[in-house]
Amino acid sequence: MAYQGVLTKMETEFLQPVEYYLVFENEFLNMNQLLHKSITIEFVKYQCLNCGLNKPIYRQGFDRQCFFEVPQAADWIMRPELSTAHLNKEDRDLTFEKKVQLQPHIVYLANSSNVKVGVTRKQQIPTRWIDQGAHEAIEIVEVPNRYLAGITEVALKDYVADKTNWRKMLKNDVEDEDLVQWREQLKQYIPDEAKDYFIENNTETNIEFPVYKYPVKPKSLNIVKQQQYTGNLVGIKGQYLIFEDDTVFNVRANEGLVVRITVN
Known part of the structure; x- marks a missing residue:
């Protein structure tokens, strides 16, 4: 068929x-x-x-032409710290940008090839973790817009990875980590603007792949x-x-x- x-x-x-x-x-x-x-x-x-x-x-x-024109491919998609909808400032399409950027976002830790920090819209949990091949993940900050999530991710990237090694992830050459402990270690590096949004009490989500x-x-x-x-x-x-x-x-x-x- x-x-x-x-x-x-x-x-x-x-x-x-x-x-x-x-x-x-x-x-x-x-x-x-x-x-x-x-x-x-x-x-x-x-x-x-x-x-x-x-x-x-x-x-x-x-x-190529559409990539440089559509709002779904703007720089803030990959670099959320560049979001400007909270300032009422348009990049490519302010209506679209407000719809996506001005909603709850999660800064998370996920372990796929190693522990990494990432950002996604709240409604994309746990889909985002599944797409990255993470066998365990945890939310660490929930903020009201994409910009705050972005600057938090940037701050934490100095202390934890922000990329996945796809080969290592696929070979399942990974180790279990205590993500609650990672969360507590990284808490001190969260920017002042996002400190009030830190998630104190939650547990890891574990994911099994076929x-x-x-x-x-x-x-x-x-x-x-x-x-x-x-x-x-x-x-x-x-x-x-x-x-x-x-x-x-x-x-x-x-x-x-x-x-x-x-x-x-």
């Missing part, structure tokens, strides 16, 4: 283990049901997530270059599909590509 559509990040359901869904325009696949099956992925064309045109994807699912075999030497699949790939699906972690031959496919990094997936 074959399915075709434009890739967007897999939707998830927080169960133990996590359930994954690949959602196309007119159908969806429960990816957990494809574990232990041979599937073929074929590149069909590009389809920008904004304009819908068949133009090479530049970043985040957008072609992985039956972790790759020893992960090899990233470039489906545009290779055009077609067939492999036995043995796991899903973060936004990666993991195959028996150590090939891994980052669904989120390939947003905006139209693919055909055949269950062999």
